[in-house]
Amino acid sequence: MLKLKLSDGELVAREDISSGRVRKIDNTRDLNKSPVEFSDGDIIVLDFPTFKDGRAFSQARALRDQGFTGDIRAVGGLFRDQLAFAARCGITSFDLETDEELEGLRVSVGRYRHHYQRPGPAASAWEARS
């Protein structure tokens, strides 16, 4: 298992020294309809049971829209080319079942300089254009 986190948009290895409360959320839970209580030191763990199951992308955005500023961790079946999507939805750390080299994952996370949509750490295309 590869334990990683995003640090200023860069993917780096992660040491688990944080003492934050770890809360694992079922990936069927609609966090806008049934919100969870959180405080900023929490680590909220979202599950991708398979790479095909994109529900946790919506969950991550819901948490960020609700103002959660702590660590959102993705665990499960994400593959390397999905990490940039996850980052843009507000996910900040990963436990990945993969035997890939970190370098390749870093390339994938930084692949796209631009994106069209609003969510995400960087400006959207229309913001960059204006």
Added chain:
Amino acid sequence: MYHYDQIDRDLVQARVDEFRDQVRRRISGELTEDQFKPLRLMNGLYLQLHAYMLRVAIPYGTLSSAQLRALATLGRDYDRGYGHVTTRQNMQFNWVGLGDVPDALQLLADHDMHAIQTSGNTIRNTTTDPFAGATDEEIEDPRVWCEVIRQWSTLHPEFSFLPRKFKIAVTAAQNDRAATQVHDIGLQLYPNEDGEAGFRVLVGGGLGRTPYVGELVRDFLPKEHLLSYLEAILRVYNMHGRRDNLYKARIKILVNEMGTEAFREAVEEEWQRLLALGPGGSVDLPEAERARIAAFFKGPDLTADPDGEAVLKEARADSRALDRWAEVNLHPHKVSGHAIVTVSLKPIGKPPGDITSNQMDALADLADKYGQSEIRTTHEQNMVLPHVRQADIPALYQALEEYGLASPNAGRITDIVACPGLDYCNLANTRSIPIANQIQERFDDLDRERTIGELKIKISGCINACGHHHVGHIGILGVDKKGEEFYQVTLGGASDEQAAIGTIVGRGLSADEVVEAIDRLVRTYLDIRRDAGERFIDTYRRLGAEPFKEALYAEA
């Protein structure tokens, strides 16, 4: 039409580089096929019966002549010299080698094209009226909004792993040429009482194994909120759409299981939440960006030509062939002295929707010469030159004729829509194209075809319904019975503003019986129609299936 800026170009180039790397990893063994398959499927690369198939996106069916030439080159250099127009206004190539795909994608990127999200459980190519920007029936050019949706949906971080594929269509004309009622989301742009344009939003339409006409979810959506409303719909679908059963994963099943009212409320709640984020957090497009995009769709500067009509009329009087073609392949243009030209890709006996690289080059040249360098693809697997001077029509017709592109059959019984079927497709149960060709050959008589008038036949080789058989006036669905090809006929389907799902009228017919049965249907229609102005579909709507049912199985 829209032109890429550096941001668009960088993004598409990054996608090419990413895919090149993915192909390299597969060939080198770093990726297993199980890992590679979803990656190639997100970029339109299927493995079919004989080869890889690359589906290229043609956003809302609009191409420049330079882009059409690039597609011709792709066909020539990386395929077997032809492409195939799909029922999503895209173009697919049937014989591409895996090692060539990155270079083919680079060729596309160099001409501001891509294959992004032409497959996979993603938001697919947004389709629209092929006459957009040229017809006077529309309130504004719907392609502005299609391009807005293209950008919004491209590599969307939240909605790239949906329960199932997702298709959006937009029309801005009353006369719905975009099949909006049979899409996951159908958007109909129309003016309210104050004359302001907004969207009627339909959700949950679709074909496939469980066909539905879309449900009205919002009667009037102010244009500026399109993206937040779409985002709300997609979020409800992403969270609540079924993922336990592939066949129940489309949004139509969710809408059906929740009930339209509950679905509407869920979307409304999500939408209000998005709106509450305010301008700082809004996903809606700011007016400046809308205006920037809209400026690309002002359309060519056409000069009204009051004499054009008379010139064309005279030429038609002199040439019966031109006249016969013009009577169905031309459509009125909003500027006087101009016409919208349908270039039929349905010559008798050829695979519906196929176009050779040489034909693509020729058509690109003709678009430069007579058509403002613009070409459209249609969901009925034809092409369109949207802006042609009527005075140029005779010369254009002659040139089209030379390249086998002047079939006088737009909207007629030989203008058949058909999926690739078992001749190419890995999912198909039966062949479609040979049935289409047999029907074409039976009705290859221009006088008879004229007498029959508008009649839309659509053929699918399996229940996935890529040939849109559910919405054919006559639909034909191929079914496998113990290894033999059988064909089930449906009647009364339509994808226009009076959209309806066709009714199955009885047992499947063997391949040998189909053509004769269709002929009997047509003869029956000619016998019982009220007058020559009553189309097949009108007669069906007036009298129902019964008289046709008798005909279908009469001598069988």
Added chain:
Amino acid sequence: MSATALLKDTPAPAKISAGGVKKTRNVGLKTVTANDLMSGAAVYLTKDGAWTEDLADAIVAEGERALGLLSLAETDEARIVGPYLMDVEAEDAGTAPSGRATLRETIRRAGPTIHPEFARGV
């Protein structure tokens, strides 16, 4: 297990993929077929463990042996994609597709019926 299966001495033959989305049972003569990784062309396993576009050169097997060949093919991802067992029969003219998927396999073997110019040598 169903009642009828319990009455038999041997369990029902294994369920196997039949190409496309179809499933079948492992009964009768089989050949391992797949698509070539690079070209995508339909190919068949030979007795030397190579892949050929010519069905006549394919190895034909039955039962456990067929399943064994399939397992072997499944490890050959460097050369092929999506191996499965197809029904065949031995004819005077050589091996030919057989069973329910005859038409599909005939088209895979020979090329699209609508494009004689792309036909593969049969």
